[in-house]
Amino acid sequence: MRKLILSLIIAAFVLPVQANEGMWFLMHIERLNYRDMQKMGLQLTPEEIYSVNHSSLKDAIVQFDRGCTAEIISDSGLVLTNHHCGYSKIAELSTAENDYLTNGYWAANHAEELKPKSLSVRFFVRMDDVSKRILGQVNDKMSELDREAAINREIAKIQEENSEDGKYTVSVKSFYEGNEFYYFVYQDYNDVRLVGTPPASIGKFGGDTDNWEWPRHTGDFSLFRVYADKDGNPAEYSEDNVPLNPKHHLTTSLKGFEEDDFAMILGYPGRTNRWMPAGGIEQNVEYAYPAWVEASKTSMDVMKGYMDKDQSVKLDYASSYAGIANYWKNRQGMIDALKQHETADTKRKAEKKFQKWASKKSNKKYADVMPVINDYYSKTNEASQHDNYLGLLLRTRMATIPYRLGKSIGYYLEQNDAKKEELKPKLDAEIENLYEGLYVPLERDVLAAQFKLYSTKAKNIAPMVAEIADEANKTEDGWKEYLNDALQNSIFESKEKLQGFMANPDAEVLQKDPLLLLSNDLLTRYRYNSEEQKQWDNDFERAYRLMVQGMRLQNPDEKYYPDANSTLRLTYGKVISLPEDTRNDANKNYYTTLKGTVAKYQPGDAEFDMPKELIELYEKKDFGQYADKDGYLPVNFLTDNDITGGNSGSPVLNGKGELIGIAFDGNIEAMAGDVIFDDQLQRTISVDIRYVLFLIDKLAGASHIIDELTLAK
Template structure:
């Protein structure tokens, strides 16, 4: 891990705005941000960015498969996102014989495009503020449970009122820790097909070593297409479906850009915690994140052992491994960054200033807020460690499948014959889904390793695990023997054994099944809350909400933005360098080139291998129209936009709203960005759109895709 050389400029409570800080609602752009954006180089009107009645930029930005962002880049529904966002779908479509993940894939025409089983995109239609409507129904005499129940009843009404008979998906979200509420209207399309992807040696070039690092040389993109019925409406997959004609698609710029040029990003950032108190930061650094890191590495080590031996296993577990590895490095980076910069200590000073304000007679409503919050964290530190160990354990498929599937089977057994006949096809499909791509030797070893870790590192563990740990002396061999015996005697060992059980189901056998009992024990412990814990949660939620309310009241003229929560946001900044880095051959340290990519080439290496054709194109300098004016082929570049997980695949747009790249990562120096934005260190790592087009055109020979695009030259 690199040493971080610049201190955080921390002032989280009053949130003084740097020009590039903030994840902003589109409906607030005109009031809060437009003048700043104009000064920095924006040439669009607010209406061209977000309009309810007319086509605008927001109509080209989609949430991709609920976890990433993508953009529509042609009038035939062509979708661009990151390679790592399409990774699971590409892996699903791959086999050892047709390994698209390793070798790449390019559909020669729309008839060759491939449909994954489950893949969707979500279009944002509109949003509105319903804070007054909801908050008028609650008061401070309610418990948090009563408050939540009241709010949820009203949310259900709002969602029903705005879904137009099921045409739209409506979601009401809480912001500022429950001090504001907005509803969001979406339209979902479920027929999304793979159009093209580079090989992993391009799309994942640098692997885990380069992840979160700069300089970077990754072609992190993939292409899909949205299909609809003949009238343009969402429809399940059908050969009769046609490419969607979108309301708006992005113009793609190959004109290039310079340092300090305006750059904005629109997307669906997943989660930030910029309002988190010092106690929460300290808890994560000392208790929660270390457990996450250790448990993640435990799973990764076992998975890799089996993935290296079998290509089909590698494909089946590629997405799971990549996701685990990404968070493993992220959490370790967070620990290092937050520790080195003493973020909790700095935030505690701001809390002391807030407490001084809250102690005034006129602010007595907020007088006890910080003491309640600090008490909560001091009493839940160990539980946060436990919950991360058991949470990662429950991500092991065979730790959770018996519980989930067993309860569905148990419910099925309680129904009458007619109801069972109605439920059976869905249950059969569920069984197929649970076991698809499951490799039993890997699953057993991961489960044994995670149980050993959990039983030795966590306190107050699940009773059945504690009993088993005592019986086998907590040794690796003991846990393997325990797991082997449990699987051998369980109906959940294989899909075939479950299907055989369903031919003559017996509730007593299910109840006594060892894997069902273990899985139920783990899930029950994970969800357990003592009465004291419930009261702590209640008091904390109330105090946290008051803290945020008080901070905003303390400085009513401040420009605030809510934490990210997978709703569409806009962030703006500029193309900008990091300090000079001798590892980067580029003239300025805000971009990288294909020359630097080739310099990293290591034949046969999992992370730094390269296709020969790409090397040949480099040696011939056959860059086509995609070379920079200075004759190099750009690969990645930096901006200082404020993003987080979920922004992967987001479009990077110039002042005209033209596509110049897509975001795919951040730099490890600013790994604490989910908690505090650092104006000096925060960087977004992006794929230059010229590199994307070069790979499509010159490398893949898929010029028909280029022909679809609207290019600005």
């Protein structure tokens, strides 16, 4: 539990909600938000946004690959999301000979749509409040572990009652730190195929340099399609499957928009925690995030050296590198923004007011809450630093493969011959899967660099690592030399070597394998929790839950929204500028144009190259029906919607519920947005849907895709 808490994106005290702040449950829109949304420009009814019995907007919004959002934009199951959301699947489908990630891909018909090995979308069916039912199973005398066990027993019942014999996936989640509970019913479709993607020079234009920056000029989109059986039900991949006819699909707007126009976003924001105290903010700024940043950069530097030399390696590691790079910049931006905002000081002032309220006799239940919380953070500061160094080390695949396969092989060797025969195909498949795309020289050098960093910067490190470090840290290449020797003497060095071992397996050889011993040491340390730590966690979790409960009682007239936790939410605001910026050629600083994109063009540059055909279209001003009424071709735009990670790919909708863009990023000035909502600086960066359609039609020549859409002109 400690590692889960320390990994949460931190957040600031819940202040009075701004008009554009909040990630709202759809079932609460009518009660909490509808009047405000109407005043700002919404023309839909609450029933048109969320309905259990009728088609509504929520039926067109899907969770994509469990980490992003996407939207259904045709009556044939066409799915629109970000390029970076589809990135790993596009890379998986690519080869050095057919490099779709670099060059793009457009299926001319359904038969040419490409199926990744594993990709699903999740449709939201309904939700309901089960707080009273679940909280009726617990009492204040329970330990946190007993409380959790009682809650989980009731959750299991709720899931079984609502799954309709496995037709639906049911998820029960806690909100307000365990003070409320809701269940969510979903339907998953696992046959999802790639329809089209622009080249990386468009989908990732600007690269790491422009990431989290404005002005932005990125065509961050990709297209997929959901397939079902002939009756429209979820089905595993089959050539007999047909494109899904969804309950609802979005209308796509070509009408454009103006500054101050209403804009709302529906999506699956991943994680916020806007209740976390000053101690948590300071812990992340001073200990946890600096370790994350340093360890991320260490991996990136090594990976990039290998990826630049070999296109196959680049494709195999493209998604992993992109994920590390994204959070590397995010965490550094968080550190800078939290310091600049002096967020911890703001929190501490609010906590003093809460403590004064809690000291009243009528509120004595909450009197010890803040002291317990502050004590917890002071005791776990160094542990948070350690866990981030070790966590990034464990993202290196060769650090965990021996552990994962060692357990499976060990279990296999304990069985009788009949059971071994049954287990062997599954074990062979696991070996194939874990070694796919693995490049040992890269893995070795990343691991060596991470071991050196971990063993010199973290405290209370894994015992075996500490023992090896006494010698390995004496020289620059000490860890490389150690790992070279360990690899040569390990059955886990390669898939082929491991398969050779499995032809005549020996339990003693397995148990003494140097990489397995090291991998076991790392995972054992990562999961270690002393009895003392367990008590700290118990006390902290209780205090944190009571803090949130008490703060809501302290300010009962406020409108509250629950923290993000990958459940469907709606956020609303407006199209809005940032202060004037000379780097943006647009007349107002809420949008960018293709002119600005071309101005950034640097031939041959990995981040700012672009297709010559796009430049030719710009020079001819061949924008077709996708140009703005003022003649320019829009690219990206800004709104003040409240989003976070997981919202990538979310639709940006106008007051009629029509699609005007796809959210893909935020601005670095408001990087503390998961921590404290800044009404003046908070911005969502989105791809203008007109740029998306222009690229599909004019650049890719895939007009058959345009013909699928319902267009509002």
